Amino acid sequence: SQTIHQWPATLVQPVGSPLSLECTVEGTSNPNLYWYRQAAGRGLQLLFYSVGIGQISSEVPQNLSASRPQDRQFILSSKKLLLSDSGFYLCAWSMKGDQPQHFGDGTRLSIL
Amino acid sequence: AQSVAQPEDQVNVAEGNPLTVKCTYSVSGNPYLFWYVQYPNRGLQFLLKYITGDNLVKGSYGFEAEFNKSQTSFHLKKPSALVSDSALYFCAVRDRTRGGGNKLTFGTGTQLKVEL
Numbered sequence: 001s002q003t004i005h006q007w008p009a010t011l012v013q014p015v016g017s018p019l020s021l022e023c024t025v026e027g028t029s030n031p032n033l034y035w036y037r038q039a040a041g042r043g044l045q046l047l048f049y050s051v052g053i054g055q056i057s058s059e060v061p062q063n064l065s066a067s068r069p070q071d072r073q074f075i076l077s078s079k080k081l082l083l084s085d086s087g088f089y090l091c092a093w094s095m096k097g098d099q100p101q102h103f104g105d106g107t108r109l110s111i112l
Numbered sequence: 113a114q115s116v117a118q119p120e121d122q123v124n125v126a127e128g129n130p131l132t133v134k135c136t137y138s139v140s141g142n143p144y145l146f147w148y149v150q151y152p153n154r155g156l157q158f159l160l161k162y163i164t165g166d167n168l169v170k171g172s173y174g175f176e177a178e179f180n181k182s183q184t185s186f187h188l189k190k191p192s193a194l195v196s197d198s199a200l201y202f203c204a205v206r207d208r209t210r211g212g213g214n215k216l217t218f219g220t221g222t223q224l225k226v227e228l
Contacts, residue, residue: 042221103155
């Protein structure tokens with residue numbers, strides 16, 4: 001069966017520091033991959049998605065970037081974090097076609 | 113552009129009573145619709161989907177949803193609520209644009225509280 005891993009579960013970072021969040025999927029190949037941010041409250045905002053290695057689509061302008069160096073690895077990065085980058089970051093994957101997205105357990109990021 | 117509306121921020125139900133969480137959508141063409149549930153500090157869990165076919169879709173944990181094309185609605189239902197159903201529920205519609213990466217647009221979520 002397929003599984004998705006996100007780490008770390010929680011992270012506290014100072015303003016201006018770099019960021020790297022990693023997400024890996026097991027048990028499947030060539031998935032679509034997604035990064036979301038969920039602000040306090042509830043709404044989910046799609047940040048990036050990828051349909052293949054090295055293919056990244058950005059949904060909103062911001063100081064974050066994403067990379068997909070391997071088929072089942074998706075990385076979210078920042079060179080300098082802002083206070084507004086705080087939130088709950090969720091990674092998800094799906095197969096091509098009419099398949100649902102499946103989510104990891106998220107990373108709670110706090111910026112001080 | 114597609115969109116999803118969840119008109120209720122919170123729904124309160126007594127355990128054992130039926131529950132309904134409302135969702136309406138706006139898309140061009142035929143919709144692909146999904147329901148997810150989120151427990152505190154966890155990711156979203158897939159409950160059910162409507163792609164085509166029967167308007168009543170059955171999903172996980174006894175949940176079902178009714179697709180109504182004329183009302184552009186996709187309400188989530190359960191005949192008998194459990195306290196453990198208390199969670200945040202999201203409705204979503206999928207982007208059917210070719211090359212769109214199967215992106216989902218989520219509603220703002222409805223907090224379900226089931227009380228004894």
